[in-house]
Amino acid sequence: MxxxxxxxxxxxxxSQAHIVLSMAAAFEAVGLPVPDRDAILSIVGLSLPLAVRELARNADDATLGHMVDAYKDAFHTHRLAQGAAASxxxxxxxxxxxxxxxxxxxxxxxxxxxxxxxxxxxxxxxxxxxxxxxxxxxxxxxxxxxxxxxxxxxxxxxxxxxxxxxxxxxxxxxxxxxxxxxxxxxxxxxxxxxxxxxxxxxxxxxxxxxxxxxxxxxxxxx
The missing domain is CATH 3.40.50.1000 (HAD superfamily/HAD-like)
Structure with a gap:
């Protein structure tokens, strides 16, 4: 086999639009500048905590944790609103x-x-x-x-x-x-x-x- x-x-x-929207929400939740679209898409494939850390290298662990939670919330909300159309x-x-x-x-x-x-x-x-x-x-x-x-x-x-x-x-x-x-x-x-x-x-x-x-x-x- x-x-x-x-x-x-x-x-x-x-799912790029869904990912970009959710990552933007994560940065906005902690008052950090949102990375550009290309930067966000470059980390697609990494697990979420590592992806956030790659994009916000100067953030402390507590901030990164808030960003991960904000991303998950935005992703879930968008998926519920859009259904299969989100991805x-x-x-x-x-x-x-x-x-x-x-x-x-x-x-x-x-x-x-x-x-x-x-x-x-x-x-x-x-x-x-x-x-x-x-x-x-x-x-x-x-x-x-x-x-x-x-x-x-x-x-x-x-x-x-x-x-x-x-x-x-x-x-x-x-x-x-x-x-x-x-x-x-x-x-x-x-x-x-x-x-x-x-x-x-x-x-x-x-x-x-x-x-x-x-x-x-x-x-x-x-």
Missing amino acids: KLVIFDVDGTLVD PLYPGAEEAVRRLGTRDDLYLAIATGKSRRGLTALLESWDFADLFVTTQSADDHPSKPHPSMVMSCLVDTGVDASEAVVIGDTTYDMEMARAARCKSIGVSWGYHGREALIEAGAATVLDDFGQLEGALETIWKD
Whole structure:
């Protein structure tokens, strides 16, 4: 059996507006200047406490704690107001997952920097969520690029690292895969650039989901 592990934000769903709004609320809650959009999106993929710390390096621990809480509150409020529209699937994402889900030679999994609450809410809006046999979130693991989430996926499925591929949009995903001794595939529509993904270890970078199965077959043939 083989294993395909998907990142979520920037890979399966376009949540940038939701993330930028919530991070702005976090900074405003403690009276700090809001970072620009590019800076905020550059930390997508890290777990929330680490992402906030990266953006507010001079803040003390108490302030960072308030920011994390404010982010969570804003994110939750926006999600309740917008529903699935807050994090729409990228074109072709559902179709690609469903195609892979019909195969009897592989498992599908998720490894995301989202909280478990956020991931659960998202999965509840997908009628194909049961195709993922294991889902790992930031609540239960060190932040990417630590390999813990990938290692749990491997244990849960019994698949060897050499037969697993991580699909993601950030260098954190590629580095996580490499740390777990897995291959990785980048996507060009997310938050880090093509060159950065290749430098971080991506075997290839997709321009659309229609290229995914071909890229997987190439990796597994090598």
